[in-house]
Amino acid sequence: MRVLFIVYPSHAHFWPAVPLAWGLQSAGHEVRVATHARFEGSVTAAGLTPVGLGDASVDEARTRPDARAPAHPEEVLRYADALGLDEQGREHWIAYYQWLLNPISDYIRTDLPYADELIDFARQWKPDLVIWDPTFACGPFAARACGAAHARMLIGPDILAWSLDRLAERGTELLAAGLSPNPQVELMTPLAEKYGMEIDDELLYGQWSMDPMPPGMVLPTSTTTLAMRYVPYNGAEAFPRWLTDRPERPRVALSLGESTRRFIKGDWGRTPMILEAVADLDVELVATLNEPQLEGVDRIPDNVRVIEWVPLTHLMPTCSALIHHGGIGTFAAPAAMRVPQIVCDTGETLMMRPVEVDPRGPGDGTYRVGFEFGISEDVVEKVTSWELPAKKLEATLTADYVVARGAGLRLNHRTTSVEDIRRMITAVVEDPSFQRGARDVRESWLAMPSPADVVPLLEGMTAERR
CATH class of the missing domain: 3.40.50.2000 (Glycogen Phosphorylase B;)
Incomplete structure (x- = not known):
């Protein structure tokens, strides 16, 4: 047919x-x-x-x-x-x-x-x-x-x-x-x-x-x-040679998804907190972030590898945990490969609110009609921008599911300190209960x-x- x-x-x-x-x-x-x-x-x-x-x-x-x-x-x-x-x-x-x-x-x-x-x-x-x-x-x-x-x-x-x-x-x-x-x-x-x-x-x-x-x-x-x-597929990309080597210490990935990277700058201050949290941990963090998402980051710790893009289907088999924004496509990769997750979710309302902004400004955390995907038209003095919640559309649903099954934790960067994030990452990497929860999630996926x-x-x- x-x-x-x-x-x-x-x-x-x-x-x-x-x-x-x-x-x-x-x-x-x-x-x-x-x-x-x-x-x-x-x-x-x-x-x-x-x-x-x-x-x-x-x-x-x-x-x-x-x-x-x-x-x-x-x-x-x-x-x-x-x-x-x-x-x-x-x-x-x-x-x-x-x-x-x-x-x-x-x-x-x-x-x-x-x-x-x-x-x-x-x-x-x-x-x-x-x-x-x-x-x-x-x-x-x-x-x-x-x-x-x-x-x-x-x-x-x-x-x-x-x-x-x-x-x-x-x-x-x-x-x-x-x-x-x-x-x-x-x-x-x-x-x-x-x-x-x-x-x-x-x-x-x-x-x-x-x-x-x-x-x-x-x-x-x-x-x-x-x-x-939901079989994860993240594009046809060459397999990075460095992924063939077994990591010397637990590898944690940080991914904030494929879509908002086009128009959200600075990541609402979340990324700088996560990078600071891992700086003193005995882990390797692979952060799949582009330049706009890294705005506001003053220093990349020595144990952090920043790479703009690598398919999660390539990266997940080498990881002990994934920190992510709660998108269903991102959730699917660790779910399929029994990797524990830390899901970013502020718990706030999804409501967008209009604000008047300078179109030449950075637009941190805002969405503008006609300006998505890095494309902008001839600018005017003021445009209506929409202040976005600091979370993915389905983040709360994803976090609820992961936490309820013992496969990971919820990270609210609005209420959590850097030290708390550090303890959270350590727990998800080292506590075997999260591995068991991740296996249960995979079994549900396989069914x-x-x-x-x-x-x-x-x-x-x-x-x-x-």
């Missing part, structure tokens, strides 16, 4: 889909990956065939100055009140309404070429199955236009479906509060009208969802899901079907639903 993957042009979104694409391709199926034309090189580097959308010389949609900005906190909270959400539910809602709706809006715009080109390709190539990134929301339109079966490929907890379920439950209360009963439907309506399609649950949720989250990290939703092991295991299931579901 023919399978079309549709992914947001970001490694954090593409890499989780690669093992499944390989599994389908190895089983003899034709596989294509549709994404922004600027991202084609990353697809070919993974051994897959890209379908470039748009012009490679034009900036990706999220970097446009007219890209959708986050909703104002007052609007976010009006919805939370009308939805009757508890504290945890409010955080899920903030993640959806302030964070996820922004990329969702990018590739369903009727004034940009991406949706039209994708639908045209689907009609011509006629895939049997479309597997689409939930943030690339024109994917289900392409599937419907060619009659393909289609599924969402989740890369984290299904906050989108959880939020859509809440909207469906509280439509009367939302209308009474003067709020749209479904803001995502509003975003999708122009494209639906253009192609004469009705927005139903399949266009919102997919016919089913590929869910890589282990038990204990899955959000309850109304969707049909197919569990699949899930692999990408190769789910290929026959996808074949059957596609035959039923296309």
Whole structure:
């Protein structure tokens, strides 16, 4: 069969889909990956065939100055009140309404070429199955236009479906509060009208969802899901020769993920504390940080090796622990290789708050529409920037899971001293209970079907639903 993957042009979104694409391709199926034309090189580097959308010389949609900005906190909270959400539910809602709706809006715009080109390709190539990134929301339109079966490929907890379920439950209360009963439907309506399609649950949720989250990290939703092991893949990179040598002392890795390294400078003061903490320890720290992330670091200790990038799949087998930002993709590598973890989580709200800033300034801890990925347009005197929480979107969920299973500890750099961080690293490296917890996490990971295991299931579901 023919399978079309549709992914947001970001490694954090593409890499989780690669093992499944390989599994389908190895089983003899034709596989294509549709994404922004600027991202084609990353697809070919993974051994897959890209379908470039748009012009490679034009900036990706999220970097446009007219890209959708986050909703104002007052609007976010009006919805939370009308939805009757508890504290945890409010955080899920903030993640959806302030964070996820922004990329969702990018590739369903009727004034940009991406949706039209994708639908045209689907009609011509006629895939049997479309597997689409939930943030690339024109994917289900392409599937419907060619009659393909289609599924969402989740890369984290299904906050989108959880939020859509809440909207469906509280439509009367939302209308009474003067709020749209479904803001995502509003975003999708122009494209639906253009192609004469009705927005139903399949266009919102997919016919089913590929869910890589282990038990204990899955959000309850109304969707049909197919569990699949999150096999870590961090890009096609040469294996560093120094990793072939056995480390002389325990090796600890520090990784703050692949995505925020593009626009978060200084790491909110967290990295300087961690480097100071390891300076007097009998460990080797491998810190995979770029120059912006190292802003504010006055000294690199002698036992710290700073390298801008090395795939965690290369690094983890040599490590005794990983300190990381709580991203699901980063969590997956130590989980697969039974490595204990220290998960950075401040426990604060995910709410972004608008601030007026000098666009020529450093922008520490802020996000600016049109300035992501190191790209900036002609600057003006003031721009609206969004102050970000000092944590990853799913950091609390990841930290809760790791701590509950005894596989590591939570690091809140806002409340923890350098000496406490030092004791924390020592404990995770030396206490055998954390090794046992990491083994338990790996066993749970192994119990899930692999990408190769789910290929026959996808074949059957596609035959039923296309």
